[in-house]
Amino acid sequence: MRIxxxxxxxxxDYEFSHxxxxxxxxxxxxxxxxxxxxxxxxxxxxVAYLRHVGHxxxxxxxxxxxxxxxxxxxxxxxxxxxxxxxxxxxxLAAVERASFQMGYLLTVAGEVRATGITAHGAVTPEGRPTxxxxxxxxxx
Amino acid sequence: MRIxxxxxxxxxDYEFSHxxxxxxxxxxxxxxxxxxxxxxxxxxxxVAYLRHVGHxxxxxxxxxxxxxxxxxxxxxxxxxxxxxxxxxxxxLAAVERASFQMGYLLTVAGEVRATGITAHGAVTPEGRPTxxxxxxxxxx
Amino acid sequence: MRIxxxxxxxxxDYEFSHxxxxxxxxxxxxxxxxxxxxxxxxxxxxVAYLRHVGHxxxxxxxxxxxxxxxxxxxxxxxxxxxxxxxxxxxxLAAVERASFQMGYLLTVAGEVRATGITAHGAVTPEGRPTxxxxxxxxxx
Amino acid sequence: MRIxxxxxxxxxDYEFSHxxxxxxxxxxxxxxxxxxxxxxxxxxxxVAYLRHVGHxxxxxxxxxxxxxxxxxxxxxxxxxxxxxxxxxxxxLAAVERASFQMGYLLTVAGEVRATGITAHGAVTPEGRPTxxxxxxxxxx
Numbered sequence: 001m002r003i004x005x006x007x008x009x010x011x012x013d014y015e016f017s018h019x020x021x022x023x024x025x026x027x028x029x030x031x032x033x034x035x036x037x038x039x040x041x042x043x044x045x046x047v048a049y050l051r052h053v054g055h056x057x058x059x060x061x062x063x064x065x066x067x068x069x070x071x072x073x074x075x076x077x078x079x080x081x082x083x084x085x086x087x088x089x090x091x092l093a094a095v096e097r098a099s100f101q102m103g104y105l106l107t108v109a110g111e112v113r114a115t116g117i118t119a120h121g122a123v124t125p126e127g128r129p130t131x132x133x134x135x136x137x138x139x140x
Numbered sequence: 141m142r143i144x145x146x147x148x149x150x151x152x153d154y155e156f157s158h159x160x161x162x163x164x165x166x167x168x169x170x171x172x173x174x175x176x177x178x179x180x181x182x183x184x185x186x187v188a189y190l191r192h193v194g195h196x197x198x199x200x201x202x203x204x205x206x207x208x209x210x211x212x213x214x215x216x217x218x219x220x221x222x223x224x225x226x227x228x229x230x231x232l233a234a235v236e237r238a239s240f241q242m243g244y245l246l247t248v249a250g251e252v253r254a255t256g257i258t259a260h261g262a263v264t265p266e267g268r269p270t271x272x273x274x275x276x277x278x279x280x
Numbered sequence: 281m282r283i284x285x286x287x288x289x290x291x292x293d294y295e296f297s298h299x300x301x302x303x304x305x306x307x308x309x310x311x312x313x314x315x316x317x318x319x320x321x322x323x324x325x326x327v328a329y330l331r332h333v334g335h336x337x338x339x340x341x342x343x344x345x346x347x348x349x350x351x352x353x354x355x356x357x358x359x360x361x362x363x364x365x366x367x368x369x370x371x372l373a374a375v376e377r378a379s380f381q382m383g384y385l386l387t388v389a390g391e392v393r394a395t396g397i398t399a400h401g402a403v404t405p406e407g408r409p410t411x412x413x414x415x416x417x418x419x420x
Numbered sequence: 421m422r423i424x425x426x427x428x429x430x431x432x433d434y435e436f437s438h439x440x441x442x443x444x445x446x447x448x449x450x451x452x453x454x455x456x457x458x459x460x461x462x463x464x465x466x467v468a469y470l471r472h473v474g475h476x477x478x479x480x481x482x483x484x485x486x487x488x489x490x491x492x493x494x495x496x497x498x499x500x501x502x503x504x505x506x507x508x509x510x511x512l513a514a515v516e517r518a519s520f521q522m523g524y525l526l527t528v529a530g531e532v533r534a535t536g537i538t539a540h541g542a543v544t545p546e547g548r549p550t551x552x553x554x555x556x557x558x559x560x
Contacts, residue, residue, distance in 0.1 A: 025174050025320035029167035029222055035489040039456035040305035058363045069455040073493045082169055083338050165460035175349040176319035180445035198503050209315040213353045223478050307449035309502055314445050362449055
């Protein structure tokens with residue numbers, strides 16, 4: 001699996017959007033959100049997306065499937081700062097037999113802040129690769 | 141269990157010391173280490189202490205005992221900043237049948253920065269309280 | 281300043297409540313929320329409280345006042361887990377000339393999970409103690 | 421600027437190596453290190469590299485240059501777990517007029533765990549792009 005897409009900067013290209021507010025604890029001494037803190041925001045939006053399509057992540061976990069992260073890519077276009085209200089736009093970008101990619105666009109009041117991609121594989125709780133659930137292959 | 145001790149600000153009162161360096165990711169927009177980030181530093185020192193007394197935390201976990209945190213208390217006396225080399229002094233402050241307390245003193249070049257206490261209980265992986273390992277009751 | 285109150289476990293004793301959902305990134309290998317992650321949740325609720333009483337934290341910062349944390353105390357009564365919807369109940373617990381305390385009660389569906397206190401001092405951006413804003417002394 | 425290199429999985433291809441130990445606070449409920457936690461490890465190694473070449477990051481900051489992160493890419497090849505002793509191998513992978521890339525290889529006892537790239541730009545404390553310090557262009 002290779003990360004292949006360059007995510008769109010147009011929110012209209014995304015199927016789902018999740019809103020959150022930047023915590024003070026997410027900032028760093030440069031006065032902006034630390035670059036490592038975008039991944040948990042994208043994860044929160046991914047979890048909200050799965051809930052939205054009727055498959056809460058905890059349910060998937062209860063059925064014996066973990067979705068671990070194989071790759072992640074981020075482009076920081078303009079810093080997020082404390083108290084920003086962020087729209088994390090989410091897309092299911094590619095689905096294969098045992099893995100899928102999701103694309104992200106983070107905006108504040110419509111202004112682009114960051115784009116990202118995560119690639120995921122389905123694994124058993126013991127960490128062995130397994131097939132993706134059928135609904136995920138059919139969700140699009 | 142109640143947190144009862146006011147930890148000493150004299151490093152000589154501590155049995156063990158662990159050194160670490162402040163990460164940039166631990167700072168916040170006030171330019172200092174975020175107050176939530178002291179707890180992982182204290183945890184890192186606690187884990188180093190357990191290794192030092194011959195009982196690495198992972199070994200304890202492998203034997204079916206988790207040591208969850210029941211209480212935590214912190215006094216921030218002077219901020220830590222990026223790149224500070226911190227001595228985390230550690231003490232086993234109180235040991236009872238199913239719980240124990242640890243005291244902490246954080247210094248930079250001998251100067252006091254923070255004190256803290258954590259109280260822990262022994263639990264099974266399912267989260268049920270269990271007796272402390274005998275060595276912990278005997279360690280002092 | 282000393283932390284003095286034992287926060288109530290009755291949500292009715294709190295003036296304000298802020299709801300959030302536990303992120304997967306906040307869990308640890310014990311399968312529960314890491315004990316250091318409660319402080320950012322309490323901070324998020326504190327920031328929401330300040331917004332609620334008409335004084336957003338960023339506005340306070342823009343007026344040249346930082347509210348640093350002097351002490352923090354937490355009692356973990358029952359673990360939070362991934363995806364829990366948490367009500368963080370907040371109280372302004374004590375106000376003095378240059379410092380104040382806040383009390384917290386974290387519940388999930390009405391069930392008590394944790395209580396906490398934070399003590400704060402007003403400081404200038406250079407870190408010098410300064411008087412609390414008048415509105416904060418009058419807010420109760 | 422585009423992230424272009426695929427970092428080598430051979431430690432011999434790296435100019436510098438920094439060792440750290442995985443904290444319990446860095447794990448998640450899958451029992452492995454959370455994917456967002458690799459970036460602070462890479463940052464810690466980057467800071468150690470800059471110190472190693474005689475230009476501590478705080479000195480660079482004191483001279484009015486921040487090195488913000490423009491892009492980040494990570495490939496998670498095999499999970500890190502609690503207490504792993506990680507060698508973070510670092511390379512200065514590309515240097516241009518106002519930006520540079522660094523490559524990373526994370527190994528545990530010689531075994532590959534992850535690779536990554538970060539791309540950085542030099543900015544003033546106000547966030548305006550500025551030229552890279554001369555020493556950085558000459559360091560290789």
